[in-house]
Amino acid sequence: MASQPDLPEQLTGVGAxxxxxxxxxAQESRRADRLFDDPYAQHFLDAVDPAASPWAAASASTEQGFLHLVAEQVAVRTRFLDQTLLEAAQAGCGQVVVLACGVDTRSYRLDWPAGTQIFDVDFADVLAFRNAVLAQRGAAVPGNRISxxxxxxxxxxxxxxxxGLDPRQPTAWLAEGLLYALPPAAADLLLDRITATSAPGSILALDHAEDSELLRAARGELSAELVDLWQGGPTDDLTTWLTRYGWRPTVRDIAEVAARYQRPTPAAFDPERDGTGRGWLATAHLPQQL
Ligand SMILES: C[S@@+](CC[C@H](N)C(=O)[O-])C[C@H]1O[C@@H](n2cnc3c(N)ncnc32)[C@H](O)[C@@H]1O
Incomplete structure (x- = not known):
């Protein structure tokens, strides 16, 4: 049997x-009415010693459990962001940057227009783990992907x-599962740098979510480290924040996007439930300079 790739340090902490x-x-991909198919997601779980993963206990969790609370959110955001990035690439963004990609496999699984260049960005050992697992499972390395x-x-x-990214050409940027984990100044710096590296016509896609009593309690049951995962992100609302940096945003409540896909409001963001917060999906484009 082939040896398992090492689990990188960053995937044992908050990067978990x-x-x-x-x-x-992986769970969503097994559904008959799945919103997307990620045939690689299960491979990462199979490569990890369950004893080293906080999710082993979580997978059997109750209705109050963290994974249950965010399952629909992840399904809905993945589908929405898949579609947004593909549309941006089809509309002329020949470069796609997936920031903090983790074990995201969009560069492998989406049907990109010919010539689209994809940059997967994360810590070295997270990328090494992801790429080693995919190689071990025989996933064909797309010619247009750069780690x-x-x-x-x-x-x-x-x-x-x-x-190889050319900042003079339009780029489609993805920041998924990232913003809420940044303190406000780090979120500002991230957007400042994205903007400075973007040509007019670029697209930015992201998700963001408020922390809540319900999520904090559910994270606490998983691991003490995860309790402080939420650092808040930008202090302004997303529309104000993105506009301030020159972007033209459209911000949608996650419940509205879920309804579009005939899915219930994700449990952690359901205003009918006590102790919940709000979640959003945003797209923004950088207009031509006047
Ligand atoms: C919640 S995961 C999201 C992964 C991916 N965007 C997705 O939605 O599937 C957060 C990722 O951010 C990465 N990350 C956190 N801090 C980082 C940093 N300072 N530099 C690079 N990557 C970072 C972690 O390694 C992890 O892969």
Whole structure:
């Protein structure tokens, strides 16, 4: 039997959230009425010693459990963001940057227009784990995918441009499962850097969510480390924040997008339930300069 790739340090701490997302994508992919198919998600879970993963106990969790609370959110956001990125690529964004990709497999599983260049960005060992698992499972490496190992707290635009991104050409950016985990100043710096690296015509897609009593309690049951996962993200609402940096945003409540896909309001963001917050999906484009 082939040996398992090492589980990187970042996937044992807060970065373990990437494996939680994979678990939910694998679960969604088994549904007859699935919103997307991620045939690789289960492979990441199979590559991890359950004793080293906080999700082993979580997968058997109750209605109050973290995974149950966010399952529909992850399904809905994945489908929405898949579609947004593909539409952006079809509309002329020849470069796609997946920030904090974790074990996201969009560069492998989506049917990109010919010539689209995809940059998957995360810590080096997270990328190494992802790529090793996919290679071990025989996934064909798309010719248009580049892994960019960097720390998003450092000068990551330099790393991405060194890897081949052309900031003079429009880019489709994805920041999924990231914003709420950043303190306000880090969120501002991230958007400042994305904007400075974007040509007019670029598209930005992201999700964001408020923390809530319900989510905090559910995270606390999983691991003490996950309790502080939410750092709040931008202090302004998403429309004000994105507009301030020159983007033209459209911000949707996650419940509205879920209804579009005939799915219930994701449990953690259901205003009918006590102790919940709100969740959003946003797309924005950078207009031509006047
Ligand atoms: C919740 S996961 C989201 C993964 C992916 N976007 C998705 O939705 O499937 C968060 C990811 O952010 C990455 N991350 C967190 N801080 C980072 C940093 N400073 N530099 C690079 N990646 C980071 C983690 O390694 C992890 O893969």
């Amino acid at each position: 959230t990437a494996l939680g997302v994979a678990l939910l994508r 960019v190992a960097t720390d998003l707290r450092e000068d990551w635009p330099h790393a991405v441009t060194e890897a």
